[in-house]
Amino acid sequence: MEKVIPKWVFVVDLNSCVGCNACMAACAQENQTPYWSNKWRTKVEQLEIGEFPEAKRVFFPHLCMQCQNTPCYYACPTGATYKTEEGIVLVNHERCIGCEACVIACPYGARYPYESDDVDECEKLYGEEARHTTPHIDKCTWCYHRLKEGLEPACVETCPTNCRMFGDLNVDSYVSRLVLEGKAIPLSPQLGTEPKVFYVTSKETPVGVVSHHLNEPPYKQTI
Amino acid sequence: MNVTRRGFLKGMAATSVATLVGKKLLTPEQAKAIQTKNIQYTYKPNICNFCANACGIKVRVAYVDGKPNRLMKIEGNIHHPYNRGVACARGQSGISYIYDKDRIKKPLIRIEGSKRGEWKFREATWQEAFDYMMNKLKNIKPYEMALMGGWQGCAFYGTYLLPFVLAAQIPTLFGSPIQHCVGSEHLGLHTVFGNYNTHDEVVCDYDRAKYILAVRSNGSLAGISTGRAHRFGAGIKNGAKVVVLDPRASELAAKADEWIPIRPGTDNAFALAMLHVILREQKDGKPLYDEETLRYFTxxxxxxxxxxxxxxxxxxxxxxxxxxxxxxxxxxxxxxxxxxxxxxxxxxxxxxxxxxxxxxxxxxxxxxxxxxxxxxxxxxxxTKDYTPEWASKITDVPASTIKRVAVEFATMKPAIIEPGIYDSRYENTIQLRKTLAIIQAITSGYDKPGTWVTGGSYKMLIKDFFEFTKKNGNKITIPIKGYPDVDIPGMLRVLDVGFKYFFNPKAWTHGYPSIQWAYLQTELSKGKEATVFPFITDNGFYESTKKEVFWNGQPYQIKAVFIYALNLIRGDVETQRWKEFLTNLDLVVGFDTMPSDTMLYADVIFPDIPYILKKDIVFDINTSHDYSFGTREAAMEKDGDEMHALDFMYMLSKAMNVPWLDKMAEIYQYWKWDKEELNQKCEESWNKYHTIVPAIRELQLRMVAGELKEYKGVTKSVKELDEEISRKGVINVMDREELMAKxxxxxxxxxxxxxxxxxxxxxxxxxxxxxxxxxxxxDPLIAYIPPKWKGDIAPEDVKLEENEFFITHGKIPLQSHTCAATVDNPILVSIGKWREGVYYGIWINESKAKKLGIKEGDEIIVVNAMYPNLKVKGKAHLTKLIRPDTIFIPAAFGASSKKLTYGGSLGTPLNELIPYRPEPVIGGYRANEFTVKIVKA
Incomplete structure (x- = not known):
């Protein structure tokens, strides 16, 4: 029998994100990311849209979009950035020379440098279980190591309001239907990167509006 | 729950060590060691202790070559009926609390000659610290002692504390302080529904609700109570309409279909107008209230x-x-x-x-x-005069909106008024909550799908009690006669214990009631007023050390306190008052895990076992709609001289020679233990393991086995149940639907x-x-109490100066009152700092701030306009998400303990701005009932 390769998709329902940041805490520990240097693989952006009393507080979770058409992958000069057969974009830590071309190439601000001070701290905290033993550019992997074991990404598993959801387009599910029926849409599709993170737009704040706000400073600077 | 992750580690970490390009290079031996080590992960179930929700969690532990090596991560426990497998940011961050270098692991004795508050301690052995304490207690009478416990004591061990104080003849118990805990928040609800279980909110069935109305309450849903938020998320996805009244856009208000930025403190006018409408309007020729429910069940x-x-x-x-x-x-x-x-x-x-x-x-x-x-x-x-038009003037909400919300609430059923943790407080909070509860009751929104649903174990407590009352002529006395006190359900237990013990001098051999009751009587005898229902409140403590409390004509003074997991200096209002109180005592005993601002004032500190390292007794999960039991397994061996709170009580009861366990068997029959057996098993266990937890747990599991047999027809041995609960963390006896049906x-x-x-x-x-x-x-029915921001000036007539504001406070998702455990948590601090203004700042409306020349991050001083000696510092956070006439300060911050490395200096100590001015019922803090002036620092 031919092996069926999963078509993983990540769906965020903006209606139910309450901005609790559980995803950030879960990811930071699952992936030993340098929270001590204020660097995160996933974040919940907070925006204020409109003026009081009509002002809206918007929570916007974001993470690596695992683009089908992958700017960071093309930008990488050493081949450190590679894609798994499922299309998950990963970084080979040893091959990465830290040139940051990928950081610049990524239109979603999903990459950051895991610097040598961070490696020191990681090893201090996690000892022989440390997963970052050399400086490199780091990014969200959708918890690829968990996926391979049949587990959801850590942020999805813990999301208190189930706003983060995970699924396989090959399998009929609530998640895959949201994507296939067009109820969940990508962020900034005009960039042509074909992201695999899809947002269920909230009643009050269409993704387009969020996208417009996110591209303004200080967003670019904080990532 | 064994998962091998070896493949992953080998692929990503282990092979990389040989070819490192960074400055860190492992020796070949180290690299080889890692490559050849067999790393496995095991999960141990636990109960989160980072807020009072007590979610089920599981802790991932790395085992190297078969030995536990390191705590790795926390996940929600999917078996747990409350949080159903999810965990919030706090819940996720427990590991770094265990590894927090600030945590107290050894008994500490304050160095002779030092002052309380200075943090000059030396490490000691248990025996030395214990002897030190007992020696100091020698000259202090039981009625001069008080037990002060935070919510951990209350939520987990409160039912064990009561027999202890009764046995030890200590009539004064202090919880949390109850005034900002469940007392002033929920008393209004309790009077209508009688619900008062350990952390007494009912957990609503948000999943199936069509309408959710929240009056502030950020902490109970989005800000965050995980089990509730989980259901709330489902409710939103199922299309529930959400309406939130809050002067600022909290996390919860952000999720509202309709955010109503009401003027702070005027919610009770809004609620009364809603009630006015529901009692008078009709739809399709029918009243908006549920006639059948009112007739037969109220x-x-x-x-x-x-x-x-x-x-x-x-x-x-x-x-x-x-x-x-x-x-x-x-x-x-x-x-x-x-x-x-x-x-x-x-x-x-x-x-x-x-x-x-x-x-x-x-x-x-x-x-x-x-x-x-x-x-x-x-x-x-x-309710005649409480029209929407009347309320509109007070609340700054259009009358048409109030009327519409009332009609929607009564017609879009099932509908919920959020009953949980409440945020800011006024004198009118209790009557507000009572009015909201009446609205919930008359629209029949109780213990039905999509409404407020009571816990499974709570229903079972009522079941036994109901059988008792049926046998006794369908009537009860208060206090209740002939029934174990702790087994009495809800509000009736509070009334029973209050009037039988704490308010009753005859219950004690020494003839002294609690200090709170003596204080009330002292004040009344002087023609003054005081809190009339001082059930485990903070009233009278401070006054007693000033020799202003009398009993039988003699000064009645608290001289020694045991403080368990309570941060009086941060949790109570008017910090200076409590510093003075603690300084004036003869002995302050602390039992805690972190060097909180309060522990600085202890003479001797005993280290509590942090939850992740604790093997615990069995708890009935009272937040669960199912009838279930849960426990904690130690994820790893404790790493210091920490002790379980019950073991400390056991030691204390032996040293004081008081019959704690006898009293327990007498007034706490929930677990069906036998007095002799309880004593004997505990003694055996103590002698063998130096802890009584296994003995208690064994007897509890025997009771659980009995329940399984009775309700499920399943026969399981205690050993089998112990294995099951150690693995899953939870044992379920009966599910929600069956409980609801019966x-x-x-x-x-x-x-x-x-x-x-x-x-x-x-x-x-x-x-x-x-x-x-x-x-x-x-008032037994309803009453309107205006917010008194400026004395007796009616709210609709209050004018604010240019730099003057109303103030509101509330919870944020990253923090809760955990005696500095969350405040000092490096992960939570990092997330908080990332959005520093939102989580640590003082929220001011952006356009208003600009007029005052205040920029984002500016240091500002907030001065209480009514009590100008009370002021706090903080950083301004400019936002469009708050009323121009109001500022917001997040709760649970502003620790000043230099011993807290990560979060010790962050945020604003809200409680230092609040005067000690208890309202008359249960002494609730009128925490936002004044105005403030903002000055640039």
């Missing part, structure tokens, strides 16, 4: 009259012991006055067995020489109010009214 049809003082009283027959034998109703079926049972769930049958149809409306009725009307008719009278309240059995019905007219408040004279604060 005391709305009870006949009431105004006594000679003008106080509203219920008509009743009282027996020689003071138990109400009968209430009066007017029966529409027989057109006659009939009597119904004193304590029962329904008014469907009369005391002598006739089927009734009690009237909600009467006509010039005269009974026993008194002109009477139904409670319902009085309710309609009382034991829902008040539909199948009483609610634990004094009458057993949902009480529109509160018998608890009537008792206070009759004991202490009328006050609107405990």
């Amino acid at each position: 005391n709305a049809p009870f006949l009431a009259y105004k006594d000679e003082k003008g106080n509203l009283q219920l008509l009743s027959d009282v027996d020689k012991d003071g138990a109400v034998e009968a209430w009066y109703v007017y029966d529409e079926a027989s057109n006659s006055v009939q009597k119904v049972f004193g304590f029962y769930n329904t008014n469907k049958i009369s005391k002598d067995g006739k089927n009734l149809k009690p009237a909600l409306f009467t006509n010039n009725l005269n009974v026993n020489g008194k002109s009477v009307k139904t409670v319902f008719e009085y309710l309609i009278d009382y 034991y829902s309240v008040p539909w199948h059995q009483p609610v634990p109010t004094p009458s057993g019905r949902m009480e529109i007219y509160s018998n608890v408040f009537a008792t206070l009214q009759n004991m202490f004279g009328y006050k609107p604060n405990y």
Whole structure:
């Protein structure tokens, strides 16, 4: 029998994100990311849209979009950035020379440098279980190591309001239907990167509006 | 739950060490060691301790070559019926608390010659620290001691603390402080529904609700109570309409279909106007309230009259012991006055067995020489003037909006008014909550799908109690006679324990009541007023050390306190007062895990076992709709000299020679233990393991086995159950649907109010009214109490100066009151700092701030305009998400302990801005009932 390769998709329902940041805490520990240097693989952006009393507080979770058409992958000069057969974009830590071309190439601000001070701290905290033993550019992997074991990404598993959801387009599910029926849409599709993170737009704040706000400073600077 | 992750590690970490390009290079030996080590992960179930929700979690532990090596991560426990496998940011961050270098791991004794508050401690052995404490206690009488416990004590071990204080003859217990904990938040709800379990909110069935109305309450949903948020998320996805009243856009308001930025502190005007509308408007020719529910399951049809003082009283027959034998109703079926049972769930049958149809409306009725009307008719009278137009002027919300929300709430059923943790407080908070509870009751939103749903174990407690009352003539006395005190459900337990012990000098061999009660009597004797229901409140403590509390004509003074997981200096208001209090004591004993601002004032500190390293007793999961039990497994060996709180109590009871376990067997029969056996097993366990936890747990699991046999017909040994609960963390006895079908309240059995019905007219408040004279604060029906921001100026007439604001406070998702454990947590601090303004700042409306020349991050001073000596510093956060006339300060910050490395200096200590000015019922802090002025630092 031919092996069926999963078509993983990540769906965020903006209606139910309450901005609790559980995803950030879960990811930071699952992936030993340098929270001590204020660097995160996933974040919940907070925006204020409109003026009081009509002002809206918007929570916007974001993470690596695992683009089908992958700017960071093309930008990488050493081949450190590679894609798994499922299309998950990963970084080979040893091959990465830290040139940051990928950081610049990524239109979603999903990459950051895991610097040598961070490696020191990681090893201090996690000892022989440390997963970052050399400086490199780091990014969200959708918890690829968990996926391979049949587990959801850590942020999805813990999301208190189930706003983060995970699924396989090959399998009929609530998640895959949201994507296939067009109820969940990508962020900034005009960039042509074909992201695999899809947002269920909230009643009050269409993704387009969020996208417009996110591209303004200080967003670019904080990532 | 064993998962091997070796493949991953080998692929990503282990092979990389050989070819490192960075400055860190492992030796070949180290690299080889890692490559050849067999790393496995095991999960241990636990119960989160980072807020009072007590979510089920599991802790991932790395085992290297078969030995536990490191705690890795926390996940939600999928078996847990409350949080269903999810965990919030706090819950996720527990590991770094265990590895927090600030955590207390050894007993500490304050160095001789140092002052309290300085943090000059030396490490000591348990024996030395214990002897030090016992030596100091020698000259202190039991009634001069007090136990002060935070919510951990309350939520997990409160039921064990009570027998301890009774056995030790310590009449003064202090919880949390109760005033900003459940007391002033929820007393109003309890008076209607009688619900008062350990952390007494009911957990609503948000999943199936069509309408969710929240009055602030950020902490109970989005800000965040995980099990509730989980259901709330499902409710949103299922299309529920969410309406939130809050002067600022909290996390919860952000999720609202309609955010109503109401003027702070005026919610009770909004609620009364809602009630006004629901009692008067109709839809399709039918009233908006649920007539059947009111008639049969509330005391709305009870006949009431105004006594000679003008106080509203219920008509009743009282027996020689003071138990109400009968209430009066007017029966529409027989057109006659009939009597119904004193304590029962329904008014469907009369005391002598006739089927009734009690009237909600009467006509010039005269009974026993008194002109009477139904409670319902009085309710309609009382709400006459509270029109939406009236409320609009006070609340700054259009009358049409108030009216629409009322109609929507009563017609888009099932509908929920969020009953949980509440955020800011005013004198009117209790009556506000009572009005909201009345709205919930009269629209029949209780213990049904999509409404407020009571816990499974709570239903079972009521079941046993109901059987007892049926055998005793369907009536009860308060205090309750002939029933184990701790097993009494809800509000009735609070009344029982209050009036039987804490408020009763005769209950104690030394003849002293609690300090709170003595303080009340002292004040009353001087013609002054004080908190009339001081149930485990903070009233009188400070005054006692100033020799201002008397009993039998002598000064009554607290001289020693045991502080368990309580951060008095940060959790109570007016910090200076509590620093002074602690400084004036003869002995301060601390039992905690972190060097919180309060622990600085201890003489001796005993290290508590942090939850992740704790093997625990069994708990009934009272937040669960199912009837289930849970426990904690130690994820790894404890890493210092920490001790379990119950073991500390055991040691203390032995040293003081007091019969703690005997008393436990006497008043706490939930676990069905036998006095001799309990003593014997605990002694054996203590001698063998130096802990009594295994003994208690074994006896508890025997009871669980009995319940499984009785309700499921399943036979399991204690050993099997121990294995199961150690693995899963949870044992489920009965699921929600079965419980709802058999034991829902008040539909199948009483609610634990004094009458057993949902009480529109509160018998608890009537008792206070009759004991202490009328006050609107405990009006048995409803009352409007305006927020007193500027003394007696009516809210609609208050004018603010240019730099003057109202203030509101509330919870944020990253913090809770954990005695510095979350405040000092490096992960939570990192997330918080990332959005520093939002989480640590003082929120000011952006355009207003600009007028005052304040920029984002500016240091500002907030001065209490009513008490200008109270002021705090902070950083301005400019936002569009708050009313221009209001500022917001997040709760639970501003620690000043230099021993807290990560979060010690962050945020604003809100409590230093709040004057100690308890409201008259349960001493609630009027935490936002003043205005503030903002000055640039």
